[in-house]
Amino acid sequence: MAGLNAVMGKKGCAMMLTEGHLTIEPPAGVPVWDADPYAPDIQTNPIPFFTELRAQGPFAYLPKYSMLICGGYDVTREVFSDHKRFVSSRGVGLQDFSLGAPWRPPSIVLEVDPPDHDRTRRAIMRALSPKMVADLKPLFKADADALIAGLIGRDIDGVADLSEVFPCTVFPKAVGLKHPDRDMLLSYGLMVFNALGPDNEQRQKAMAKAPVVGPWIAEQCERRNLTSDGIGAAIYASADDGVLTEDEAGMLVRSLLSAGVDTTVTALGSALWCLANTPDQLDVLRADPTGRALGAFEETIRYTSPVNAFCRTANADTEVAGIRIAGGTKILCVLGAANLDEDRWPLADQFDITRKTMGHLALGAGVHTCVGQNVARAEGQAVLQAIGEQVSSIDLLGPAVWRPNNAIRALDQVPLRLVG
Numbered sequence: 001m002a003g004l005n006a007v008m009g010k011k012g013c014a015m016m017l018t019e020g021h022l023t024i025e026p027p028a029g030v031p032v033w034d035a036d037p038y039a040p041d042i043q044t045n046p047i048p049f050f051t052e053l054r055a056q057g058p059f060a061y062l063p064k065y066s067m068l069i070c071g072g073y074d075v076t077r078e079v080f081s082d083h084k085r086f087v088s089s090r091g092v093g094l095q096d097f098s099l100g101a102p103w104r105p106p107s108i109v110l111e112v113d114p115p116d117h118d119r120t121r122r123a124i125m126r127a128l129s130p131k132m133v134a135d136l137k138p139l140f141k142a143d144a145d146a147l148i149a150g151l152i153g154r155d156i157d158g159v160a161d162l163s164e165v166f167p168c169t170v171f172p173k174a175v176g177l178k179h180p181d182r183d184m185l186l187s188y189g190l191m192v193f194n195a196l197g198p199d200n201e202q203r204q205k206a207m208a209k210a211p212v213v214g215p216w217i218a219e220q221c222e223r224r225n226l227t228s229d230g231i232g233a234a235i236y237a238s239a240d241d242g243v244l245t246e247d248e249a250g251m252l253v254r255s256l257l258s259a260g261v262d263t264t265v266t267a268l269g270s271a272l273w274c275l276a277n278t279p280d281q282l283d284v285l286r287a288d289p290t291g292r293a294l295g296a297f298e299e300t301i302r303y304t305s306p307v308n309a310f311c312r313t314a315n316a317d318t319e320v321a322g323i324r325i326a327g328g329t330k331i332l333c334v335l336g337a338a339n340l341d342e343d344r345w346p347l348a349d350q351f352d353i354t355r356k357t358m359g360h361l362a363l364g365a366g367v368h369t370c371v372g373q374n375v376a377r378a379e380g381q382a383v384l385q386a387i388g389e390q391v392s393s394i395d396l397l398g399p400a401v402w403r404p405n406n407a408i409r410a411l412d413q414v415p416l417r418l419v420g
Contacts, residue, residue, distance in 0.1 A: 020095030022328035026061035033060035050337035058321035071337030073344035081366030086312035093196030127234035140382035163269035176230020189262030197406025266306035289388025297380030301362035305336035
């Protein structure tokens with residue numbers, strides 16, 4: 001098995017580890033499935049894999065990684081949202097943080113559970129107040145209008161020229177970064193999400209930049225490098241009030257930068273790809289840009305699931321769907337498969353911006369629902385409304401190229417022309 005090693009348990013007994021988590025045997029009634037969700041060909045074309053995963057039943061056992069995997073909507077939602085039985089504090093990637101130190105200090109909002117999670121989440125939600133988001137919306141819309149207007153009639157790469165540009169411009173500004181750097185922000189996102197997988201080529205390539213990118217990110221999250229009127233300053237206000245320490249405030253700003261850029265970049269690129277491939281849906285958007293933009297964003301993230309999969313760890317022996325699960329078991333929750341489950345979403349394989357998408361898992365579930373979801377929605381709504389108002393067609397100029405990634409389903413290139 002990949003990454004197999006041993007550590008001493010609490011009782012002095014040796015425990016075998018696979019990729020930093022407990023090596024387990026397949027539970028009774030669970031099929032052994034010789035599949036690799038981290039293989040580049042699956043990461044760049046996951047739909048057949050999703051279909052086969054759901055056909056396995058509630059869970060399958062992956063011998064290469066000695067863990068369980070799930071992709072049906074009901075089971076995935078149960079595991080992903082039950083923070084008492086299936087914890088995030090032991091890492092949302094393959095490594096079990098209780099058995100070894102992670103490559104960076106764990107996120108104090110994503111990789112922590114209640115009650116510790118409650119305090120830090122309250123602080124970040126205070127910073128991302130409804131008023132803060134409402135104040136950002138007209139700024140996002142103005143930037144989106146200008147960006148789309150400048151791209152109309154040109155042959156562009158929808159990723160490099162649009163989906164990377166917009167979040168890397170407006171989000172650092174909203175956070176209050178004084179010295180934003182697009183390449184550094186994108187490289188950090190690649191590190192964070194690829195680090196959740198095994199020690200494969202994707203992870204090694206991303207982590208090669210860690211000695212430069214890691215310290216740069218940490219420095220930008222310091223109070224002195226933030227403006228006094230952004231989301232970052234609002235987070236540091238919780239340190240002034242004694243809710244957080246100064247270090248914790250910096251870590252929460254770091255969490256925003258790791259989760260608030262790459263996922264939105266991915267969603268916007270996917271939205272372009274979806275609309276280009278379904279011109280009838282672009283027509284629906286154009287008929288009512290204000291009313292349909294948010295629905296188009298929600299359907300995009302259901303249909304393409306920017307965050308493709310996260311792990312949970314069983315914190316004790318438990319049972320799901322009649323399957324006994326041992327404490328310490330890593331479970332890969334494939335959100336992309338769950339969001340395409342026909343049992344939950346009729347005609348799930350069709351992109352339909354009029355669909356009622358409530359309950360999709362693209363932004364998480366339970367206490368770990370994405371804290372920045374309203375900012376992401378505001379960004380997506382601004383860009384898609386601008387497209388609906390200014391663009392008559394999106395013409396693909398070549399095949400889209402998807403980028404292998406251990407946690408995100410992301411486009412690498414999508415050559416196209418926006419026609420006014």
